[in-house]
Amino acid sequence: MKAKVGDTIVVEGTHVGDHRRIGLITAVPHEDGSPPYTVRWEDDQHEGILYPGPDTHIKTAG
Structure with missing residues (x-):
């Protein structure tokens, strides 16, 4: 899995x-x-480090 800010x-x-x-x-x-990625969650605005599992996918920015 690859992602960017x-x-x-x-x-x-x-x-x-x-x-x-x-x-x-x-x-x-x-x-x-x-x-890992640092993620700010939409539901509670909590920010944390995530090691994505098989149930995770990325939607690339524009």
């Missing part, structure tokens, strides 16, 4: 009742765009 990251719910989380990637420490 400004991309949107989407984590799909994997269990019944789980909701989808959407966040904005605010930092990518590796030049090649590989994880």
Whole structure:
């Protein structure tokens, strides 16, 4: 998985009742765009470090 600052990251719910989380990637420490990513989540504005799993995909910025 590769991303850049400004991309949107989407984590799909994997269990019944789980909701989808959407966040904005605010930092990518590796030049090649590989994880981990710093993400600001839309639902609560919390910012944290994410190592994406198989239920995650990237929507590239414009």
